[in-house]
Structures are given as C-alpha cells and as structure tokens.
Amino acid sequence: MARVDRSIFILFLSGVAATIIVFALSGSWEAAFACGIASLFGVALLFDAQERGAATALARRPEPTTRGPSLEEIDTVLQALPNPCFVVHRGRIERCNGPALALLGRHIAGQDVRLALRHPAAIDLLAGANVATAPARIEIAGLGTAEQSWELDVQPIQEGRLLVLLFDQSGRQATERMRVDFVANASHELRTPLAGILGFIETLRDPVAGADQATRERFLTIMDGEARRMQRLVDDLMSLSRIEAEKYRPPNQPVALPPLIEEVVAVFRQGQNKRGQDVVVEMEVDMPPVRGDRAQLSQLLHNLISNALKYGAPNTPVTVRAYKLNQGMAEVSVTDQGDGITPEHLPRLTERFYRVDSSRSRAMGGTGLGLAIVKHIVQRHGGILHLDSTVGVGTTVRVELPLFSAPAGEDGPAAS
Numbered sequence: 131m132a133r134v135d136r137s138i139f140i141l142f143l144s145g146v147a148a149t150i151i152v153f154a155l156s157g158s159w160e161a162a163f164a165c166g167i168a169s170l171f172g173v174a175l176l177f178d179a180q181e182r183g184a185a186t187a188l189a190r191r192p193e194p195t196t197r198g199p200s201l202e203e204i205d206t207v208l209q210a211l212p213n214p215c216f217v218v219h220r221g222r223i224e225r226c227n228g229p230a231l232a233l234l235g236r237h238i239a240g241q242d243v244r245l246a247l248r249h250p251a252a253i254d255l256l257a258g259a260n261v262a263t264a265p266a267r268i269e270i271a272g273l274g275t276a277e278q279s280w281e282l283d284v285q286p287i288q289e290g291r292l293l294v295l296l297f298d299q300s301g302r303q304a305t306e307r308m309r310v311d312f313v314a315n316a317s318h319e320l321r322t323p324l325a326g327i328l329g330f331i332e333t334l335r336d337p338v339a340g341a342d343q344a345t346r347e348r349f350l351t352i353m354d355g356e357a358r359r360m361q362r363l364v365d366d367l368m369s370l371s372r373i374e375a376e377k378y379r380p381p382n383q384p385v386a387l388p389p390l391i392e393e394v395v396a397v398f399r400q401g402q403n404k405r406g407q408d409v410v411v412e413m414e415v416d417m418p419p420v421r422g423d424r425a426q427l428s429q430l431l432h433n434l435i436s437n438a439l440k441y442g443a444p445n446t447p448v449t450v451r452a453y454k455l456n457q458g459m460a461e462v463s464v465t466d467q468g469d470g471i472t473p474e475h476l477p478r479l480t481e482r483f484y485r486v487d488s489s490r491s492r493a494m495g496g497t498g499l500g501l502a503i504v505k506h507i508v509q510r511h512g513g514i515l516h517l518d519s520t521v522g523v524g525t526t527v528r529v530e531l532p533l534f535s536a537p538a539g540e541d542g543p544a545a546s
C-alpha cells in the first residue's frame with residue numbers, strides 16, 4: 131500500500147512540475163496543461179515498466195532449496211560405520227570405508243561395481259537392469275570367505291547415488307543351522323531306543339515268545355536299559371537347557387574344591403564299575419575356594435572323570451588334580467592314559483552329540499552331551515576349558531576357574 135501511495139505522489143509532482151515549466155516557457159495555460167497530462171502518462175508508463183521488470187526479476191530468482199549432505203559429509207559418516215559400506219555412482223564405487231576395503235580388496239575404490247562385487251544379484255541392483263530406485267535388500271553369499279553370507283542394503287541417495295551397506299549374517303545362519311541340527315540329532319537319539327522298546331513289546335505280546343519266562347526276562351532287561359538311556363538323554367537335555375538359561379547369571383557361592391572332588395570320586399569308587407578304584411587324587415588341600423555353583427561343578431567333575439574312565443585304557447590310573455594358579459584362578463584337571471584323540475576331533479568334542487566313535491560311545495551308554503554340558507558350565511563360571519590329547523598316550527582336560535576372592539566377571543571367555 132505504501133508503495134502505491136508513493137507512486138501516486140511522484141506522478142502528481144511530475145505532472146505539476148511539467149505544467150509549471152511549460153507555462154513559464156510558453157506563457158500558455160493550454161499548452162502547459164496538455165504537457166502536464168502527457169508527462170503524467172509518460173511517468174506512469176515508466177513506473178509500470180519498472181514494476182514489471184522487478185516482478186520478472188523476482189520470478190527468475192532461484193527458489194531457496196534444502197541442501198542434501200555433500201559427498202564429503204557422506205564420506206565422514208561412511209568412515210565412522212563399523213560395517214562394510216560404499217557409495218555407487220553411475221556404476222562405479224565412488225566412496226568406500228575401511229571395512230569395505232578389507233572385505234572386497236583395496237582395488238575397489240573407484241572401480242566398476244560389476245568387477246568389485248562379481249555377484250549377479252547385487253550387480254543387477256546397483257548397475258544392471260533393475261537398478262534400485264527405492265530402498266532394497268537382498269541376501270548374498272560369496273563375498274569374503276565361502277562360509278560368509280551377507281545382507282546387502284541399498285538406499286538411493288542424492289543425484290542417482292546409491293548407498294550400499296553390508297551386514298554379516300553368518301552368525302545368525304550358523305545359529306539357525308545349529309538349532310535345526312540339534313532338533314534332528316535329539317530326535318534321532320531318542321528314536322533309536324524307542325524303536326527298540328516298541329519292537330520288544332511286540333515280541334512279548336506274541337503268545338509263544340511272550341509266554342517263555344527266560345525270553346521275557348531277557349527282553350525286559352534290554353527294554354529297561356533302553357528306557358534308562360532315554361531317561362539319561364532327557365535328563366542331560368534338561369540339564370543343558372537349565373545351564374543355558376542361567377548363562378548370564380554368574381554363580382556367586384564360594385566352593386571349596388577339595389571336599390567336592392573327594393565327594394565325586396567317592397561315588398565312582400563305591401559304584402559297581404571296578405574302574406572306579408583307578409581314580410587317583412592329587413590336590414592342594416588348603417587351596418582357596420572358587421566362585422561357583424556347587425551342583426554344576428559336581429556335574430562337571432562327574433562328566434570328566436566318567437569320560438576318563440570310559441575312554442582310558444583298562445587298569446590305568448585316572449588322575450584328578452586341583453591347585454591354585456596365579457592371577458586369581460584355580461585349575462582342576464583330569465588325566466587318563468588311553469588311545470587319545472586325533473587333533474581334527476578336538477575342536478568339535480564340545481558340540482552336542484559329537485562323538486569320535488559313535489558306536490563305541492553308544493555301547494557304553496553315552497548320550498554325547500557330557501562335554502557340551504562341561505563347556506556350558508565353564509562358560510557360566512567365567513572359566514576356560516582346555517582339551518589336550520596325544521594319540522597313544524592319553525587325554526588331559528583342564529578347567530580354569532576364578533577364585534572366590536577374584537572380582538566377579540560378567541560372561542567369561544568361551545571354552546574350547
């Protein structure tokens with residue numbers, strides 16, 4: 131409004147000034163009046179042109195835009211990310227971070243994405259017919275080592291650039307595979323004795339075979355053995371799941387190892403198996419207590435001594451040792467003299483149902499869960515498990531456990 135008022139005032143002044151000048155020069159009021167009107171029109175046209183010019187200039191001025199992150203800013207974020215990630219522009223790797231270089235090789239910077247990845251599905255998404263125009267995600271294998279599998283996330287960012295992030299899925303898939311294997315193994319272990327029991331029931335139902343007292347007794351004894359085997363398996367599975375459920379709750383009792391070892395060894399010595407007499411104990415009687423769960427440590431000792439007695443050669447000693455180590459740890463070890471274990475089996479012995487010789491272990495009534503239970507107990511205690519074996523000499527299993535006086539750890543190192 132103020133702008134319009136000012137324009138009218140200027141027009142008025144221009145008209146008056148032109149009229150006075152013409153009157154002064156010519157002395158004619160008519161000429162002065164006509165000239166005043168003409169000058170008013172002229173100035174009005176001039177104003178109009180000026181206003182239009184200003185409006186056009188305003189229209190031409192670029193709209194203020196919201197600026198996206200620059201390539202340098204994107205690069206700063208890439209370098210801070212722990213996952214392999216890179217930016218693809220026109221089919222080339224424009225920027226990439228350290229983990230991406232470590233995974234795909236130092237040559238990928240600036241390289242054609244087809245050569246850098248050499249993976250058909252990924253290439254299709256990044257530089258092929260189906261180049262991503264919206265966020266996309268695919269699972270790919272074959273990057274890094276053969277066992278690794280990755281999730282590749284693509285995010286279109288500014289000016290046709292694609293941000294690519296890689297997430298290692300190997301751990302998740304290994305866990306899933308373990309779960310599937312575990313269910314299959316557990317079912318198989320239960321099915322074998324169950325099939326035996328069902329077979330014997332059928333035979334006992336037979337009027338002739340079932341009527342014979344001696345046959346009946348023999349079959350019932352086998353059925354009893356198979357049923358007990360199933361019971362042991364279910365007990366071991368339940369015990370394993372209980373230990374796993376408490377995995378993140380470290381034990382907090384002071385447990386004196388010498389009396390506990392004496393207690394467990396006494397069970398073997400008093401048992402029906404004569405091998406129990408071969409157990410020898412060597413320990414520091416006044417060693418400080420460990421931080422532990424007494425029932426679980428008893429189970430650990432039981433499993434290790436039972437293995438040494440089963441797999442050690444007959445009439446050879448099984449030695450149980452316990453002593454204090456430096457740095458707030460104690461060690462318990464069980465040594466046998468036997469065939470030993472070949473090195474390729476050692477890393478797998480703590481897997482559920484893994485046996486070096488399945489038929490021998492089954493014949494001895496083993497479930498194949500003993501060392502898996504030991505491993506989980508050691509993990510829960512924040513300890514370390516060592517398996518050392520020499521073929522033809524024997525095996526020593528050592529377990530390091532934190533002393534009660536040592537500060538309580540969170541989750542201990544993995545047993546192996």
Ligand SMILES: Nc1ncnc2c1ncn2[C@@H]1O[C@H](COP(=O)(O)OP(=O)(O)OP(=O)(O)O)[C@@H](O)[C@H]1O
Binds near residue numbers: 485501
């Ligand atoms: N001291 C040892 N000497 C030789 N081999 C051993 C020894 N301890 C374990 N093994 C091998 O490791 C396998 C796994 O042992 P683990 O204790 O887990 O199961 P198991 O003894 O077969 O059955 P379970 O302990 O449930 O009765 C055994 O089958 C055996 O082959």
Ligand SMILES: [Mg+2]
Binds near residue numbers: 436437496499500
């Ligand atoms: Mg065992």
